[in-house]
Structures are given as structure tokens and as C-alpha cells.
Amino acid sequence: MRVLGLLSGTSHDGIDVAVVDFADADGALHGTVLHEDSVPYSPDLRARLVAALPPAPTTLAEVCELDTLIGQEFAEVAASAAASVGGVDAVCTHGQTVFHWVDAGHALGTLQIGQPAWIAERVGAPVVSDVRIRDITAGGHGAPLVSFLDELLLRGRPGVSAAVNLGGIANITITGPSGLVAYDIGPANALVDAVVVAEGLNERGYDADAEIALAGTVDEALLSALLDDPYYALPTPKSTGKEHFHLDYVREHVGGRRIADADLVRTLTELTVRTVARDVRAAGIGYLAVSGGGCHNPLIMRGLRDALPGVEVVLADELGASADSKEAILFALIGWCTMHGVAAVIPGGTGAREPRILGTITPGAGPLRMPEPVARVESLTLS
Incomplete structure (x- = not known):
């Protein structure tokens, strides 16, 4: 399965993307990185994003507009990357974090924007998104997922x-x-x-x-x-x-x-x-x-x-993971895990009580067809 991973991190300078072709053999997972890139945000969009981030005040109207505009830029990056490898089977997008709610040492909520429906519409593949919150509901911090x-x-x-x-x-x-x-x-x-x-x-x-x-x-x-x-x-x-x-x-x-x-x-x-x-x-x-x-x-x-x-x-x-693309590869891996029913979190990594399958799925162009579930990932090699 070819999975495209997308994110913009806390530097909010652009969109990192990787396409990984995963092959599973009884839990031994091998990923071949087919494409990796980093695409800067358009200057106007980055300026609006920076201006809306805490502790600056903002409005729900601005959050809504940014959700659409970031989703559209993610969609264009995803479409270009998918086309470069002849198409993908799924996408996993982290989106852009705009608030991570921690109180008294406990994570209570997290908000990533970049509407995934724009990606699903543009690429035509199912999109896994909103990957942090399920870990938080299980008592974790929703971070660092890269663990x-x-x-x-x-x-x-x-x-x-x-x-x-x-x-x-x-x-x-x-x-x-x-x-x-x-x-x-x-x-x-x-x-x-x-x-x-x-x-x-x-x-x-x-x-x-x-x-x-x-x-x-x-x-x-x-x-x-x-x-x-x-x-x-x-x-x-x-x-x-x-x-x-x-x-x-x-x-x-x-x-x-x-x-x-x-x-x-x-x-x-x-x-x-x-x-x-x-x-x-x-x-x-x-x-x-x-x-x-x-x-x-x-x-x-x-x-x-x-x-x-x-x-x-x-x-x-x-x-085996590029220093520049490791987190984009991570989200490709999370996408593969979610599509196969595998929990992509370790309790020791986030503080969650138990592992959880992460994210929600937006269908692509056709019916949503899930692959056969996999019990767990026993090992991973990358090339």
C-alpha cells in the first residue's frame, strides 16, 4: 500500500510530504520511500497563520478561513506528490497545530487545521486526519507521536x-x-x-x-x-x-x-x-x-x-529515515496503521493508558474499502 504523509510542524514554515510504499509480511513491515519534499507555505498564508497563533487573539471566522486555505495548500502538495509516483492508496495528514491544550500537566485537547476533505477531493484517496486527539482521550498527551x-x-x-x-x-x-x-x-x-x-x-x-x-x-x-x-x-x-x-x-x-x-x-x-x-x-x-x-x-x-x-x-x-523527512514518514506509517486497524502509539511514548488506533477517515473518490486488519507491527525497515 502506498501512503502519503503530510504535516506542517511547530515551525509552521511549510508542508513536509513523503510517499512510502509499505509491504507487510506477518508484521514485518518494509517501507520504500518513493518521494520526499518540503514545500514552503505561500507567504501571505504563512503571515496570516503566524498572526492567528497564540497568544495573539483571533476569530472563529479566521480559523475557518485558515482551515480551508491550509487544506487547499496541503491538497495541492499531496496531489503533486501523488502524481509523481503514479498515485497513492491513502493519505495521512497531520495538518497544522494551532493550539495544544495542556493544564496542570495533563493534555485536555488539541486542534489541528487544514480541512482533509480538500485533500480527499483533490487526490481521490481516503484521508486519515485528526490523529492526536484519540491518544488524548486515552489519557495521553497526543505527543510525541513520533515515538x-x-x-x-x-x-x-x-x-x-x-x-x-x-x-x-x-x-x-x-x-x-x-x-x-x-x-x-x-x-x-x-x-x-x-x-x-x-x-x-x-x-x-x-x-x-x-x-x-x-x-x-x-x-x-x-x-x-x-x-x-x-x-x-x-x-x-x-x-x-x-x-x-x-x-x-x-x-x-x-x-x-x-x-x-x-x-x-x-x-x-x-x-x-x-x-x-x-x-x-x-x-x-x-x-x-x-x-x-x-x-x-x-x-x-x-x-x-x-x-x-x-x-x-x-x-x-x-x-533509515531522512533527518528532514522523518515526521512525514511517520504520518505515512500512521496512515498505514489506521487503515489496517493497528494502534500507532505506545503508552510509554505519550502517557496513554492503552494503545489506540489513531485518526478519522475521510473517504476518497469511491467507496471506502479497508484492507484486511493486521494484528501489529513487529518490525520496520526503511529504504
Whole structure:
């Protein structure tokens, strides 16, 4: 079965897409990646999205319009990717997170927009969507869902191994003799991106090649205040997002002091290095596979390697999943699992009481025909 995975992450800079051809043999699943790409949002749509995200006020009318416009852009990306491989059997879309409701350490709700009916109409294949909420109803955080893929890719490695994704938020999956733990560490690129956009420091909306940060120095007083955020001390499982880590959060911590833009970006970059490295050391991790946009930041990667001299720090490509496309591959996998009746979540990964089959299904052009159910995914290889 060919499944197309789509998402836009907490960096909300564009749409990642992957098409994976899955073949199952008694639970041993092999996926051949046929297509992978990342397509930027149109500038006007991204600007409207950024303006509507918390803590900014918005209206239901704007949410409705964004739901349609994002759904249409996702549909065009999906249609192009599907055509490039001669068609797909199903699509799984994450959509765009606009709010993740966490209160007193418990996830109570989550909202992703990008109306899947537009994708189903454009591609003609059934579409799995709204994949986080079922996990939340079972007591989980709905995140990090990538822990399901990470566990399969890390399975069998000796000692304690981990995969960390450095998107807007940094999340980590840890596997070892004690089982699996996964959670959101804190901001990876979210705060840096917010400052870069607000101050017009780079038209691409992020610190490309860490050029801005490399021109600055760490403000130790600010860094110390940021590291004192109570979120970091919360027990796992836990999740967070831009509802907590956003531009006003940075401004509140700066408190009106005069800090040069380069120094501020350098300090926020160092925050990512310190928080990730601290958790890696605490867990006794010996092998760390890194993915997401942050893996292209030389300052972050150098900082992690310097802070973790006893840890093998590699790109996720070594596990078989492209560091840039791992989460798009994840949603293709979730789509395959949902269509086959397989729970695509591990309780240790999200905190859910039990595994759950994720998502809802929008039929494609014809009758909805489900494949024969599969009991479980015993193993996964990617090529």
C-alpha cells in the first residue's frame, strides 16, 4: 500500500510530504520511500497563520478561513506528490497545530487545521486526519507521536539510545532496558524563529546556518532565567508548544533590557543545546539520532557534541529515515496503521493508558474499502 504523509510542524514554515510504499509480511513491515519534499507555505498564508497563533487573539471566522486555505495548500502538495509516483492508496495528514491544550500537566485537547476533505477531493484517496486527539482521550498527551516510529527504528540497539527531533519544539524518544520514555523537552527553533521573524533578521524566517547566532554571545543572566522555567522540572510524560514558548515569552524574560539581536538569538540557541544535553546526560544515553530543522544548525550540532563527549551524536539518516523527512514518514506509517486497524502509539511514548488506533477517515473518490486488519507491527525497515 502506498501512503502519503503530510504535516506542517511547530515551525509552521511549510508542508513536509513523503510517499512510502509499505509491504507487510506477518508484521514485518518494509517501507520504500518513493518521494520526499518540503514545500514552503505561500507567504501571505504563512503571515496570516503566524498572526492567528497564540497568544495573539483571533476569530472563529479566521480559523475557518485558515482551515480551508491550509487544506487547499496541503491538497495541492499531496496531489503533486501523488502524481509523481503514479498515485497513492491513502493519505495521512497531520495538518497544522494551532493550539495544544495542556493544564496542570495533563493534555485536555488539541486542534489541528487544514480541512482533509480538500485533500480527499483533490487526490481521490481516503484521508486519515485528526490523529492526536484519540491518544488524548486515552489519557495521553497526543505527543510525541513520533515515538512510535522511533521505537521501531531504535529497537534492538544495545544500551540506552534515543532519537531527538529539533523542530519548533524538541521532542525525544528514549529506549533501553527500562523500556520507552518520550516527551517534549522544550523549545528547539520556536523562540529563535519568533525573534528572527519579529525583528526581520532573515527573510526566510529562521537563522540559516546560525549566521545570526554566531555573531553574538550568550547572555548568561537571560539564559539562567530561561532555564528556570518550571516546565523543565515537570515529570514525564509531558508536552508543550507555542502556547507556552512564544515571542511574548521571550520579551517577558528580557524585561526591557537592551540585548543585541545577535546576542538574543545566540542565547536562545544555547537554551536548546543546554536543555537537550541536560536530558540526554540524565538518561544515560549513549546513542542520539537527530532530526528536524535544528539538525542543520551547525551551532546546535556542535554544541550538542561538545556537551556530550561520551555520546554518539548522528543524523537520523543512519536509522533509515531522512533527518528532514522523518515526521512525514511517520504520518505515512500512521496512515498505514489506521487503515489496517493497528494502534500507532505506545503508552510509554505519550502517557496513554492503552494503545489506540489513531485518526478519522475521510473517504476518497469511491467507496471506502479497508484492507484486511493486521494484528501489529513487529518490525520496520526503511529504504
